[in-house]
Amino acid sequence: xxxxxxxxxxxxxxxxxxxxxxxGDLRREYAHEHYWLQPDCLDMPTLWTGQRELxxxxxxxxxxxxxxxxxxxxxxxxDERLRTNRGERxxxxxxxxxxxxxxxxxxxxxxxxxxxxxxxESRLSAPSATPIWAxxxxxxxxxxxxxxxxxxxxxxxxxxxxxxxxxxxxxRKEHHARATEVDPFSLSADxxxxxxxxxxxxxxEWGMARASDSAEFMFxxxxxxxxxxxxxxxxxxxxxxxxxxxxxPDIGYHHRGAEKMAERQAWHSYIxxxxxxxxxxxxxxxxxxxxxxxxxAGIEVPARAQTIRVMMCELFRISSHLVFYGTFAQDVGQMxxxxxxxxxxxxxxxxxxxxxxxxxxxxxxxxxxxxxxxxRGWDTMIREFLDYMPARLREYEGMVLKNKLLQRRTxxxxxxxxxxxxxxxxxxxxxRATGLEWDLRKRRPYSGYDxxxxxxxxxxxxxxxxRCRVRVEEIHQSLRIIRxxxxxxxxxxxxxxxxxxxxxxxxxxxxxxxTLIQHxxxxxxxxxxxxxxxxxxxxxxxxxxxxQIISDGGTTAYRTRIRTPSFAHLQMIPLMSRGLLVADLIxxxxxxxxxxxDVDR
Amino acid sequence: MSAVWIPLANIFGILIAAVLLAAxxxxxxxxxxxxxxxxxxxxxxxxFGLLQVVADMIKLFFKEDFVPRFADxxxxxxxxxxxxxxxxxxxxxxxxxxxxxxxxxxVGLLFFLAMSSxxxxxxxxxxxxxxxxxxxxxxxxAGAQTVSYEVFMGLSLMGVVMMSGSFxxxxxxxxxxxxxxxxxQFVGFLxxxxxxxxxxxxxxxxLPEAEHELTAGFHTEYSGMKFGMFFVGEYLSxxxxxxxxxxxxxxxxxGPWLPPVVWFCxxxxxxxxxxxxxxxxxxxxxxxxxxxxxxxxxxxxALANLLLTGGILLWNQ
Numbered sequence: 001x002x003x004x005x006x007x008x009x010x011x012x013x014x015x016x017x018x019x020x021x022x023x024g025d026l027r028r029e030y031a032h033e034h035y036w037l038q039p040d041c042l043d044m045p046t047l048w049t050g051q052r053e054l055x056x057x058x059x060x061x062x063x064x065x066x067x068x069x070x071x072x073x074x075x076x077x078x079d080e081r082l083r084t085n086r087g088e089r090x091x092x093x094x095x096x097x098x099x100x101x102x103x104x105x106x107x108x109x110x111x112x113x114x115x116x117x118x119x120x121e122s123r124l125s126a127p128s129a130t131p132i133w134a135x136x137x138x139x140x141x142x143x144x145x146x147x148x149x150x151x152x153x154x155x156x157x158x159x160x161x162x163x164x165x166x167x168x169x170x171x172r173k174e175h176h177a178r179a180t181e182v183d184p185f186s187l188s189a190d191x192x193x194x195x196x197x198x199x200x201x202x203x204x205e206w207g208m209a210r211a212s213d214s215a216e217f218m219f220x221x222x223x224x225x226x227x228x229x230x231x232x233x234x235x236x237x238x239x240x241x242x243x244x245x246x247x248x249p250d251i252g253y254h255h256r257g258a259e260k261m262a263e264r265q266a267w268h269s270y271i272x273x274x275x276x277x278x279x280x281x282x283x284x285x286x287x288x289x290x291x292x293x294x295x296x297a298g299i300e301v302p303a304r305a306q307t308i309r310v311m312m313c314e315l316f317r318i319s320s321h322l323v324f325y326g327t328f329a330q331d332v333g334q335m336x337x338x339x340x341x342x343x344x345x346x347x348x349x350x351x352x353x354x355x356x357x358x359x360x361x362x363x364x365x366x367x368x369x370x371x372x373x374x375x376r377g378w379d380t381m382i383r384e385f386l387d388y389m390p391a392r393l394r395e396y397e398g399m400v401l402k403n404k405l406l407q408r409r410t411x412x413x414x415x416x417x418x419x420x421x422x423x424x425x426x427x428x429x430x431x432r433a434t435g436l437e438w439d440l441r442k443r444r445p446y447s448g449y450d451x452x453x454x455x456x457x458x459x460x461x462x463x464x465x466x467r468c469r470v471r472v473e474e475i476h477q478s479l480r481i482i483r484x485x486x487x488x489x490x491x492x493x494x495x496x497x498x499x500x501x502x503x504x505x506x507x508x509x510x511x512x513x514x515t516l517i518q519h520x521x522x523x524x525x526x527x528x529x530x531x532x533x534x535x536x537x538x539x540x541x542x543x544x545x546x547x548q549i550i551s552d553g554g555t556t557a558y559r560t561r562i563r564t565p566s567f568a569h570l571q572m573i574p575l576m577s578r579g580l581l582v583a584d585l586i587x588x589x590x591x592x593x594x595x596x597x598d599v600d601r
Numbered sequence: 602m603s604a605v606w607i608p609l610a611n612i613f614g615i616l617i618a619a620v621l622l623a624a625x626x627x628x629x630x631x632x633x634x635x636x637x638x639x640x641x642x643x644x645x646x647x648x649f650g651l652l653q654v655v656a657d658m659i660k661l662f663f664k665e666d667f668v669p670r671f672a673d674x675x676x677x678x679x680x681x682x683x684x685x686x687x688x689x690x691x692x693x694x695x696x697x698x699x700x701x702x703x704x705x706x707x708v709g710l711l712f713f714l715a716m717s718s719x720x721x722x723x724x725x726x727x728x729x730x731x732x733x734x735x736x737x738x739x740x741x742x743a744g745a746q747t748v749s750y751e752v753f754m755g756l757s758l759m760g761v762v763m764m765s766g767s768f769x770x771x772x773x774x775x776x777x778x779x780x781x782x783x784x785x786q787f788v789g790f791l792x793x794x795x796x797x798x799x800x801x802x803x804x805x806x807x808l809p810e811a812e813h814e815l816t817a818g819f820h821t822e823y824s825g826m827k828f829g830m831f832f833v834g835e836y837l838s839x840x841x842x843x844x845x846x847x848x849x850x851x852x853x854x855x856g857p858w859l860p861p862v863v864w865f866c867x868x869x870x871x872x873x874x875x876x877x878x879x880x881x882x883x884x885x886x887x888x889x890x891x892x893x894x895x896x897x898x899x900x901x902x903a904l905a906n907l908l909l910t911g912g913i914l915l916w917n918q
Contacts, residue, residue: 220734228813242738242888331813333804333885339638405805405884582738583814583887 015043015444018111025067030060038093038116044535046114048094051126054102054117058132061104061113069104070422072129073112073537074563075139076101077147078550079173081121085531085553097121098149101548102129103535103563107422107436110443112537125150135425138251138571146171146259156207161252161600164198170260177257177264201236206248208238215240220582224253228331228586231596235573235589237582244585247577249570254596262560266526267293268367268502270557274547275361277562278598280323281541282316282352283309286365291446292536292547293367297529299498303490305369306448311382311485312355312364313447314478318389319348320541321471321478324593328468329400331590332409337400344392351381367527368501373494379486386483393475401469410464414576414588417462424575425568428543429474430592433467435460440539447538452481464591471593500527526555535561542566542593562601566594612703619692623836628653630836630877637881664825669731672822676730681827684723684834691716691841696771698854698861709770710762713845714755717800720838721747724802727831728819739818742808742888746799749895750806753903754796760789760910761849774853783850788906790850792899797842799895801835804880808888843872 023037023045034053038046049057061069078099080086086093096118103114117126128151129136140151141160148169151157159166168175176182187195203210203219211217223234232253238246258277262270274285287309294301301309322345326338349359355378356362356371364371400406416426418434431438439456441449457473459466495501504522508515531553537546543565552558569592577585628643628651635642644650668674694709696702706712721743728740762768764785765776773782783790799806810818820831847853847868854861886894 218734220738226816329884333807333813334883335634335804336638336881339640343639403884405886408890409884409887581887581889583885586814 015111018109019043019045019113022106022109022111022113025065029065030057032056035115036094044112044114046116046533048116048118051117051119054115055127055129055132057115058102058104058129061115062132067106067108069106069109069113070419071105071107071425071427072102072133072136072139073105073425073544074101074103074546074548074561075129075136075143076103076548076561076563077143077149077171078559079147079171082173083550083552083558094118095120098124098147100126100143100149101561103548105544107438107443112535114535119149124148125152127152128154130154133423133425135423135568135571138567145169148172158205159252161255163195163252165195170257175260177260203236203238206236208236208246208248212240212245217245222582222585223250228589230327230589230594233570233594233596233599235585237585239582242581242583244577244580244582247574247585249573251567251570251596251599253600255600256597258601259560259562262557264556266555267529267557268526270560271365272361272363274562275363276597277564277601278320278540278542278545278566278595279360280316280320280595281545281598282312282319282360283356283362283364284313284316284320284538284540285545286363287313287447288536288538288540288545288547289549290365290367291538292534292549293529294496295536296532296534296549296551297367297498297500297527299368299496299500301369301447301496302493303448304492305494305496307485307489308370308374308494309365309447310449310452311482311489312352312370314481314485315348315352315382317478317541318475319345319352320593321475322348324471324590325396325400325468325475328590328593329406331586332406334400334403334406337396340392340396340399344389347385347388351385354378354381366495366502368498369493369495374489379489382482382486386479386486389479390476393472397472401465401472407465409583410468410587410591411461413464413580413584414591415461415463416572416576420572420575421462424572426543426572427565427568428539428541429470430467430543430569432456432458433460433470434462440537440544444537446536452484454480464587467591467593500529502527528553528555537563540565542595542598543569545598564598564601566592566596566598569594570599608703611701615692615695615697615701615703616689619689619837619840620833622840623833624654624658625651626836626840626873627657627832629873630880633874633877634881637878658829661826661829666825666827669733669822671732673730673732676726677822678827680723680727680730681823681830681834682723683726684720685830685837687716687720687723688834688837688841692837692844694770695841695844696774696848696853697844697865701862702771705771706769708768710758710768710773710849713841714751714758717754717838717841718747718751720800720834723831723834724819727823731819731822733822735815735817735821736819739808739810739815739821743802743819745888745892746802746806746808746895749892750796750799750899753792753895753900754800756900756903756907757789757792757796758849759907760786763907763910763914770848770853774848774855777852777855781850781852781855786850786906786910788902789910790846792903792906793849794846795899797846798876798879799891801838801842801876803835803839803876805883805885806891807885808891813885839873839876840869843876844869846872 035047035049080096080099098119100117101114103112105112128140138160140154141157143149144157145159145161146169218239220237220239222237223229224232234250236248237244258273261273271286274289277285322341326341329337352362353359355374356364418436421431421434435458437456437458442456454477457470459469504519506519509519529551531551533550535546535548537544545565546563548561549557550559576588632642643653646652646656668677691713693703694706694712724743725740728736761782765773767773802810820828823831847865851868854865856864
């Protein structure tokens, strides 16, 4: 059968030049030869290196290289033990049972690269990257939790997603994916006692002292059920009076194993799961997933489908930003704006419903296009909305942004600068509020964003207020993009003609048996994607979101890694809130604009 | 006979009216907020949702009367009664109309200030007795806020007292036949209004409660009718402060054509509406900002007003 499995056929993109420039610079500036360049996936250069050479290489890439890679964009692992097809020149790839994947981003080169480290099953440990990037902390904890790979020198290697009492490491291939694969759950008295004990709060375990020389601290457990933590999120606060000495975020309450589910769902049937990652982003979540698959299979998406996608994504960006705007005002105590904004959001959902049939989770993008063509009269509704919205936004500006009380609460609160933002993996509006004009839609346009005329809003305060202002401006820009979509919607098919698109073509199925078989198989099992590796980042509502997909040439993904912006953003909370008051922390949480499903996946 | 019956009718009339109005206000506030926020508000139970009050009462009365094990039980149970009791006592000195009013105290104004000072014990004790960190923070905030805001709350009224030459609320109303005190005492009115909001813990000064920060602040652990008492107590204090502002600055029952009671009620309800509008419109300042505002802006303002009023009065003599 293996001869039937196609290898990845994706074409080099426009970013091949940047990738080659980087490889040239690396060869010239890095004296050592401790790396091996994986020949496929060339527009995202992939270097294999050894455990011992890892940290020097990372350090070189972060600080010594010209136009350095300032951001640790993602860090994850792959359980390679069952993988049969590791891509081009497989034989010369390093032997590996588990592979660590470090993904770096350079905002100067507009380039993502991958560093891979091979680990044998007998010795699953690697040096911790926390001395180089503090934000590696959570990523490494996640890998420890889900794969059982140890990191030497990590300050606090504990489970992060799963409960402390969990047995096993879920993303390993031998770990069950469904509860039905194991014995029914039962809770014995002994087990209950252990679970209860694990819930006890011991400040020392969180790295906090109980008292200083002058004061005994109070520990306040903010969440996981608290009106202002936007979901199930917990922050353990160490307080002196109302002043925050330290704040330690605790996540994992919303963990649903989306990455594990991807390994058992067919390519097509995983699309609805992506909707629920950033549940305010709607179809925006489908986009990086289908783009990655299209890159893997070499599917060309017709112009109409691309424009429809852009339009829907921008509608959802507005909807997500409106929720942010309203709750931001609400969290600093202003009660009304959120109601007005939900009225507008309702109008948006009306449009989304008319076009897709769904509201929050339409799951409407398809591999190769979108689910249906636009309905008749679609543009009337959108035009009405485009004419209606600017006046509302002006009203909100007077109500919220120009409010002196709100400004006093949010200006100069939760400040970080561009260097810190890059260091902590902050992307999206949070990065643009520090004065860096970096938007993936402009820097590495995808899905036809290069065809649109829009600006990137930038403010340079880096505080809660500016993070809000950037998003408000982005609503205006999104309206601009949508108007261009409406005015210039191209004709033609709404879905590619490629055989791997789902659902497959039906026109000729009644004429010849081959097409009928293919249609049947693609509908029942789903399409078989060529083996290979892709990663596609998009500028989602909250920052960069990407799907790193590894196909072993089957009907499901071998591994799907979802890199979400909120995960990185939450890690910065302690840094932003130390020395401030509890009320400031609430403003900071609101200004980050996170969704817990986006953090825990 | 009438010497007994008229005061009795007054006492019970005002008591029942106050409690009923406070309960009704729970509905009124939600309807008004709904109106301002482009949504219906409670409109299902009875005509215009008026019976929502009854539904809420039934719910609160029949809820399990839960007292957390870790609470300081006697104090926990007593705390909500304090706010109800003091606020209702405060109504005793309010002159609703020439013939309506419970008691005509010579130190009516001082009596009101005393009652409103005692009311804060309710919040502080509730916060302390709950033995919950959020409640404790709420109680602490309430304590600090009241200490700061009571200082100029009293001072802001002294201008009125000087102009009318009395602490007696009826005499203060009578002194306004020439013109309402809101005009000469506008600064005093503003300061008292703001202090009044702080006193009744309403947004933007609802820091002891601050649901976005402290979940529910001092009443986090309260449920059932004990919570209901805090709830009604808050509305009672809104009505009380409004009726006091009416008495002190808006000429009480004075007004042409309509009967005095109607004038009093109209003015008071207008002020109550203003309280609710403030809640719909404003964000909440931070705790330290609130303190700064109190000590650095309101207190000097109240003192300057006092000085100026005194100076002008002396000059005119």
